[in-house]
Amino acid sequence: GQNIDQPTEMTATEGAIVQINCTYQTSGFNGLFWYQQHAGEAPTFLSYNVLDGLEEKGRFSSFLSRSKGYSYLLLKELQMKDSASYLCAVMDSNYQLIWGAGTKLIIKP
Amino acid sequence: GAVVSQHPSWVICKSGTSVKIECRSLDFQATTMFWYRQFPKQSLMLMATSNEGSKATYEQGVEKDKFLINHASLTLSTLTVTSAHPEDSSFYICSAKSPLAGDTDTQYFGPGTRLTVL
Numbered sequence: 001g002q003n004i005d006q007p008t009e010m011t012a013t014e015g016a017i018v019q020i021n022c023t024y025q026t027s028g029f030n031g032l033f034w035y036q037q038h039a040g041e042a043p044t045f046l047s048y049n050v051l052d053g054l055e056e057k058g059r060f061s062s063f064l065s066r067s068k069g070y071s072y073l074l075l076k077e078l079q080m081k082d083s084a085s086y087l088c089a090v091m092d093s094n095y096q097l098i099w100g101a102g103t104k105l106i107i108k109p
Numbered sequence: 110g111a112v113v114s115q116h117p118s119w120v121i122c123k124s125g126t127s128v129k130i131e132c133r134s135l136d137f138q139a140t141t142m143f144w145y146r147q148f149p150k151q152s153l154m155l156m157a158t159s160n161e162g163s164k165a166t167y168e169q170g171v172e173k174d175k176f177l178i179n180h181a182s183l184t185l186s187t188l189t190v191t192s193a194h195p196e197d198s199s200f201y202i203c204s205a206k207s208p209l210a211g212d213t214d215t216q217y218f219g220p221g222t223r224l225t226v227l
Contacts, residue, residue: 033215042202042218043153087152097216101152 002026004100006088011106012078020073020086020103028093034062034073035087037102043087046073075105083107112136113205115219122193123227130188130222132203138183139205143216144176147200159186193226200224 003025012018024032031050035043049055049064049071061074073086088100112135122128132142142159157167157178165178177189186205190197200223204216 035218040200040223042221045215045217048215097155099152099155 002092002098004088004090004098006086006100006103008101009104009106011108012075014078014080014107014109016078017074017076018078018105020075020088020105022071022073022088022100024069024071024088024090024098024100026090026092026098029066030091030093030095032062032064032071033089033091033097034060034071035089036084037087038084046086078107080107080109111215111217113139113203113217113219115203115222117222118220119223119225121225121227124194125192127189127191128193128224130190130201130203130224132186132188132205132219134184134205137205139186140183141206142180142186143204144178144186144188145202145204147202147221153202156188190224193224195226198224198226 006022031048033048034046036046037043047055047062049062052064052066054061054063059076064071085102085104087102089097091097114133114135116131120128140161144156145153146156147153155168156171157165159165159178159180161180161183167173175191180186200221202218202221204218206216
């Protein structure tokens with residue numbers, strides 16, 4: 001079967017760095033997405049990786065290793081507004097998005 | 110660019126009535142739109158894929174006669190929840206693929222519609 005694993009919840013301190021991991025087992029691979037979702041709101045797109053390596057976008061970076069079926073989202077200089085759920089999603093060989101359950105990130109002052 | 114809107118933002122209805130939710134791509138044409146539902150503290154669940162000018166493709170377990178999807182134009186898809194019941198209360202979110210150069214697979218989400226059925 002297809003499976004996306006990410007931690008249920010993480011806690012970090014304002015100003016610090018946090019890494020949210022995502023491992024996947026899917027039938028085929030056509031890219032991995034990270035979305036941010038604040039409580040009660042729809043997801044917003046953060047990043048897309050299809051090749052191995054690190055993609056940096058401001059305070060957020062996303063890394064992919066296809067051979068390991070592994071990705072992480074790195075958030076630097078954490079702000080209180082970064083408190084949200086972070087969803088990992090993989091596009092399989094049929095171009096269907098397989099969603100992880102999301103990681104709830106709690107930022108403490 | 111790639112802005113998706115939904116209307117209404119929230120709706121409360123009586124059991125047995127039907128509710129229509131609109132999803133619009135505001136600054137691009139979307140040949141494919143997706144409808145999701147999300148229960149509290151759970152991840153997104155894809156309900157159906159909506160292609161302009163053709164019938165929607167429903168995921169297993171989603172009743173096509175209960176959740177009517179119409180994608181009549183390149184900028185509008187509608188989801189109608191027919192004969193709604195309290196168990197249909199959920200957060201319904203649409204998304205669309207933006208055909209911007211080099212970005213054909215990213216889905217952009219509407220703000221969502223919170224449906225409460227009494």
